[in-house]
Amino acid sequence: MTDRAGGSARASGGAAHGRLAQELERFGLVIVWLATIAFFGALRPDSFLSWSTFSTIFGSQAVLVVATLGLIIPLTSGDFDLSIASVLTLSSMMIAVMNVNLGIDLWICIVAVLAMALATGLVNGFFTLYFRIHSLIVTLGIGTFLHGITLWISDSMTISGIAGGLVAAVIGTRLFGIPLAFYYALALCAATWYVFARTAAGRRLLFVGRGREVARLSGVPVDGVRRGALVASSLFGAVAGIMYAGTTGAADPSSGMTFLLPAFAAAFLGATCIDPGRFNPWGSMLAVYFLITGITGLSVLGISTFVQDLFYGGALVVAVTLSQIVRGREERL
Amino acid sequence: MTAAAAAAAAGPLLQVENLSKHFGGARALDRAELSVRAGEVHGLLGHNGSGKSTLIKVLAGFHDPDPGARILLRGREVPLPMPAGTARELGISFVHQHLGLIPTLTVLENLLLGDLATDRRWRIRWQAEAAAARELFERFGLALDPRATVADISPVERALLAIVRAFRDMKPDGGLLILDEPTPFLPRRDVQRLFALVRRVVEGGASVIFVSHDIDEVREITDRATVLRDGRVAGSFTTREVGKDRIVEMIVGHPVARQQQRPSFRTDRRAARVQGLRGAAVQDVSFEVAEGEILGLAGLIGSGYDQVPSLMYGAVRPEAGSLALAGGRTLDLTRATPAQAIAAGCVLVPADRQNKAVIGTLSVAENLGMPAYRRVTSPWAVSAARLSANAARLAEAFDVRPRATDLPIASLSGGNQQKAVVAKWLQLQPRLILLDEPTQGVDVGAREQIFAHLREAAGRGAAVVVASSDFEQLESLCDRVLVFAHGRIASELEGGRITKHSIAEHCFGADTDKEIPS
Numbered sequence: 023m024t025d026r027a028g029g030s031a032r033a034s035g036g037a038a039h040g041r042l043a044q045e046l047e048r049f050g051l052v053i054v055w056l057a058t059i060a061f062f063g064a065l066r067p068d069s070f071l072s073w074s075t076f077s078t079i080f081g082s083q084a085v086l087v088v089a090t091l092g093l094i095i096p097l098t099s100g101d102f103d104l105s106i107a108s109v110l111t112l113s114s115m116m117i118a119v120m121n122v123n124l125g126i127d128l129w130i131c132i133v134a135v136l137a138m139a140l141a142t143g144l145v146n147g148f149f150t151l152y153f154r155i156h157s158l159i160v161t162l163g164i165g166t167f168l169h170g171i172t173l174w175i176s177d178s179m180t181i182s183g184i185a186g187g188l189v190a191a192v193i194g195t196r197l198f199g200i201p202l203a204f205y206y207a208l209a210l211c212a213a214t215w216y217v218f219a220r221t222a223a224g225r226r227l228l229f230v231g232r233g234r235e236v237a238r239l240s241g242v243p244v245d246g247v248r249r250g251a252l253v254a255s256s257l258f259g260a261v262a263g264i265m266y267a268g269t270t271g272a273a274d275p276s277s278g279m280t281f282l283l284p285a286f287a288a289a290f291l292g293a294t295c296i297d298p299g300r301f302n303p304w305g306s307m308l309a310v311y312f313l314i315t316g317i318t319g320l321s322v323l324g325i326s327t328f329v330q331d332l333f334y335g336g337a338l339v340v341a342v343t344l345s346q347i348v349r350g351r352e353e354r355l
Numbered sequence: 356m357t358a359a360a361a362a363a364a365a366g367p368l369l370q371v372e373n374l375s376k377h378f379g380g381a382r383a384l385d386r387a388e389l390s391v392r393a394g395e396v397h398g399l400l401g402h403n404g405s406g407k408s409t410l411i412k413v414l415a416g417f418h419d420p421d422p423g424a425r426i427l428l429r430g431r432e433v434p435l436p437m438p439a440g441t442a443r444e445l446g447i448s449f450v451h452q453h454l455g456l457i458p459t460l461t462v463l464e465n466l467l468l469g470d471l472a473t474d475r476r477w478r479i480r481w482q483a484e485a486a487a488a489r490e491l492f493e494r495f496g497l498a499l500d501p502r503a504t505v506a507d508i509s510p511v512e513r514a515l516l517a518i519v520r521a522f523r524d525m526k527p528d529g530g531l532l533i534l535d536e537p538t539p540f541l542p543r544r545d546v547q548r549l550f551a552l553v554r555r556v557v558e559g560g561a562s563v564i565f566v567s568h569d570i571d572e573v574r575e576i577t578d579r580a581t582v583l584r585d586g587r588v589a590g591s592f593t594t595r596e597v598g599k600d601r602i603v604e605m606i607v608g609h610p611v612a613r614q615q616q617r618p619s620f621r622t623d624r625r626a627a628r629v630q631g632l633r634g635a636a637v638q639d640v641s642f643e644v645a646e647g648e649i650l651g652l653a654g655l656i657g658s659g660y661d662q663v664p665s666l667m668y669g670a671v672r673p674e675a676g677s678l679a680l681a682g683g684r685t686l687d688l689t690r691a692t693p694a695q696a697i698a699a700g701c702v703l704v705p706a707d708r709q710n711k712a713v714i715g716t717l718s719v720a721e722n723l724g725m726p727a728y729r730r731v732t733s734p735w736a737v738s739a740a741r742l743s744a745n746a747a748r749l750a751e752a753f754d755v756r757p758r759a760t761d762l763p764i765a766s767l768s769g770g771n772q773q774k775a776v777v778a779k780w781l782q783l784q785p786r787l788i789l790l791d792e793p794t795q796g797v798d799v800g801a802r803e804q805i806f807a808h809l810r811e812a813a814g815r816g817a818a819v820v821v822a823s824s825d826f827e828q829l830e831s832l833c834d835r836v837l838v839f840a841h842g843r844i845a846s847e848l849e850g851g852r853i854t855k856h857s858i859a860e861h862c863f864g865a866d867t868d869k870e871i872p873s
Binding site for chain 2: 220223225228229235236239240241243299
């Protein structure tokens with residue numbers, strides 16, 4: 023799964039214990055995840071270790087996986103997309119308003135949502151690249167603007183009753199007991215991994231993020247790559263929004279916004295495993311499921327919902343610290 | 356002035372004796388001496404590597420000299436090694452080429468920077484400080500608004516502000532102001548303003564050391580001067596008693612006729628022609644380079660020679676200029692991008708390796724593969740194995756050590772990084788190779804290997820253009836050297852006339868009408 027040319031010989035001297043330490047680092051999060059499951063399983067074997075708990079986790083968190091996958095694209099090329107959760111929320115609300123209130127066919131709704139996401143990505147790219155404003159600021163502003171539109175078109179109300187076809191396609195139909203949403207996320211993860219690891223475009227993304235000037239002088243169209251990354255993250259946000267509308271068959275104007283922080287936490291935590299030091303799709307997906315396992319476990323223990331904020335907030339800071347350590351060591355090596 | 360006269364009678368303000376400095380095995384200063392009298396402007400001359408900047412850095416307390424050196428200020432011995440902050444306490448102030456101003460702050464804030472950084476006052480009386488600043492500027496004949504933002508004032512005003520600030524930070528009883536190459540980026544007219552200010556600073560009771568490449572400027576502003584060459588004092592004299600030719604001779608040493616056989620692959624076929632290049636410090640430059648030719652670009656700091664490779668490559672956009680390549684392709688450089696240059700068979704090895712040539716956190720293989728995806732593997736199914744094999748082949752051919760190409764490139768030595776950079780570009784088999792300071796921070800062994808690869812490329816018919824401040828390197832490498840002055844090509848040296856001394860002479864002598872015989 024590593025996309026590093028040359029594989030695993032980077033431990034100095036290739037000593038056996040060096041390689042072991044390396045593999046431990048790559049799969050450390052898997053081990054921690056299994057330990058977490060074992061911990062909660064031991065405490066609450068009946069309620070926690072049930073298939074329904076896990077199939078719920080896999081299905082319901084697919085939205086967060088897709089949002090995180092979207093986020094790591096601009097993060098790799100050195101930009102932030104804080105508008106991704108707003109695109110997600112607006113997408114689900116557009117489906118609800120168009121489909122329920124206006125009675126428009128679902129497919130047309132989806133096309134409209136994707137068009138909106140495309141436009142958002144281009145606007146983000148335009149302000150970031152043409153006026154050289156930091157993407158953090160641009161996407162923060164655009165994101166807030168989009169959330170305003172969400173509140174406006176929904177009248178700040180929850181709208182339910184979206185066509186059953188969407189619900190069936192996202193969460194209603196199960197394969198091996200797990201809702202289809204999970205497989206969509208899995209497929210997107212595999213596709214993102216392929217682009218990151220096996221295409222020149224993915225490599226360019228990394229070059230631009232790590233050394234913008236070096237990339238430019240090596241003939242990489244830096245602005246095009248950054249614009250492409252911001253458009254891609256918006257489109258991923260829209261797909262996540264469509265899936266979000268499908269998981270509940272309804273849309274509310276605020277809950278989608280809460281995906282932003284967990285997505286960042288998962289992106290940075292994901293960068294500490296599988297391919298340590300780099301934002302990577304499999305690591306991100308793993309991190310999402312690790313985080314949600316912890317939260318589910320704590321709530322099964324009966325701890326109230328504030329634990330979510332404690333867990334996600336803490337995880338973000340710990341994850342960023344860990345990835346900083348990984349990267350710092352890479353530079354010193 | 357009476358105080359200065361009294362001090363002069365009592366002996367020199369600054370006396371440096373027996374100053375040596377080694378860096379590892381390399382000797383930067385060899386028993387250098389310097390004597391600056393109170394109330395004088397003292398020039399310090401020499402070319403790159405002569406020991407000028409090492410001497411200045413010793414005075415700043417940045418480098419510790421080798422044992423045995425003595426530094427006396429106003430007759431009192433300065434403790435060596437100098438504890439941090441000593442220079443400031445002793446009343447020695449520095450203005451470096453980079454001035455040390457913060458562009459986004461106001462003139463007044465920059466003026467008070469030293470105070471604000473160290474003072475523990477609770478309240479700053481801005482009104483009073485502004486009034487004091489106006490008074491100070493008036494005294495030096497500067498029309499500067501203390502409330503203006505430094506980014507908005509002209510380059511010369513910035514230099515003047517830095518000098519006034521340095522003067523303000525000195526002791527009132529006559530300190531020592533060291534100006535380290537303050538003029539290379541200033542137009543002639545502005546240099547006069549700067550000199551007027553220097554004269555006022557001296558009238559105010561200070562002494563000045565003026566470090567420069569430019570003989571004419573040194574002759575104009577200094578009372579006495581010292582020339583360093585290879586870390587030793589080549590001469591110390593009263594400026595108006597010594598002619599320019601004699602000073603050039605001291606700087607470059609006596610020309611040694613050293614004729615060595617240089618292999619030449621130069622052909623008569625034109626590889627590229629630059630026309631009407633103008634932008635940054637480059638004024639109006641046109642030249643041609645032939646297939647198989649290695650062309651050197653030289654000049655003093657600020658003469659523009661070092662910007663030519665970047666301008667030819669589209670890395671920096673010029674205001675005007677075109678590049679015609681063999682095969683009839685012409686790039687409009689005001690619009691060209693590096694990608695187009697690469698497609699046309701042109702590559703650039705930039706001077707700033709850390710920021711422009713390598714991505715330190717990525718592996719050697721990834722850095723080597725950067726421009727070569729299409730050659731090595733399919734862009735839609737990148738094969739890590741093929742990239743790895745390609746990198747291993749290049750590391751072998753260019754002797755990049757260690758051979759482990761999956762190490763982050765930052766972990767390699769400077770010489771090996773540079774070999775990797777050269778390998779990264781030469782694998783494309785370019786027709787035109789542009790290099791800016793290709794051996795900066797590169798050890799001698801790696802340097803020779805890089806030269807061998809450049810000669811090999813020339814042997815295959817590539818044209819090589821190399822900008823360098825290392826004249827010895829140009830001597831051993833080039834078929835032809837263009838010497839720049841004030842953004843233009845001032846002279847052209849060919850074949851046996853290319854020696855490091857002749858290049859230096861043309862660099863220093865290019866300002867005058869008088870031709871210095873080589």
